[in-house]
Amino acid sequence: MAQINENYFKLQAGYLFPEIGRRVREFQKEHPQADIVRMGIGDVTQPLTPAVIRAFHEGVEEMSKAGTFKGYGPEQGYDFLREAIAKNDYKERGADIHADEIFVSDGSKCDTGNILEIFGQNNIIAIQDPAYPVYVDTSVMAGRTGEKLGNGYYDGLVYLPCNAENGFIPELPENKVDIIFLCYPNNPTGTTATKQELKKWVDYAKRNKAVILYDSAYEAYISDPEIPHSIYEIEGAREVAIEFRSFSKTAGFTGTRCAYTVIPKSLVASAPDGSEKPLYPLWFRRHTTKFNGVSYPVQKAAAAIYSPEGKEESKSTISYYMNNARILRENLTQMGFQVFGGTNAPYVWFNSGRGISSWDLFDKLLNEAHVVGTPGSGFGPAGEGYFRFSSFATHENVLEAMARLKNLKW
């Protein structure tokens, strides 16, 4: 009989978002009149902007005529998009990244989940706690962990606790690790890392010949000029880091699908014979073998984000969300919560300060205010006691949610 990948049985049964959905549906069944405000989603709500839509339509139009029709494109993405990325996202920020080091893909979720394929089975993987659940779950699926332990941790993974005490920047691991997932601006905590803080990690990776997998999906939300947008703004990062970027949160592409991964040609890792070999050709081989490129109209639409109008328009959508984040921060602070994030990231992370667990707070907010958020413990054991609100809601809903929370009795 065919055998199942046993690693899938190690996965936690109730994944965070289905469990939230279940509790909300149950509540709705008992209270069909309740007007529920959803502040839990990690999905955008504002539409694609006019410049993006125009380019998208042009791309579709070109596909309709024999003279401009396109079949398979280059697996790594069209040059026009990769060059726009290299120029705008890297060269203009002083980061030395070339167009041919960029791999355009259909999402950072896939890329962060697939990247472990080019690494050996015995690497020690370190993950921030709390974190975007994809890093842990795909490590489990790929057989890079042991069983799930009673305390919520997987055997074999190194967890890097991020909490109010360390400013949500983890301490360097005590023992040597080989692969480090870092995400800034961070999902779920909405916090950022300075150049000095990232330099510490780049230097650690250099000393230990480790590789940093840097997820920068929220870089467009940074407004503080001192905060780096890319790991490659840090000296030495070309030798130790892979970076993931996505147009999902930058420009509302969650349903359109376009992202990219950067692998510098100077990044090396150890081969079986002990020599140092570049990782670039491996990902090139993987990408061209298992992926056939993002659709042409979508890449045209993505390139339009870099046009002057496109830049202005995405900035204005981001301001809309960041105004929501400001309202969340101000109101939650006034109510006496300990509030983090929400100034250079769309997520506001807070602690009830009343010793209530994340799920108890979830149930209280759902039952008494009809407001849905995301329990921090769903992102990892160190998220216990914390809660996440997303600013990807409408302005009206944010105001309504805050008004309801102010009336809660504790």
Ligand SMILES: *Cc1c(COP(=O)(O)O)cnc(C)c1O
């Ligand atoms: C939303 C998000 C992404 C983007 O995923 P896509 O597959 O590109 O939509 C990547 N990383 C984090 C941490 C995210 O929250």
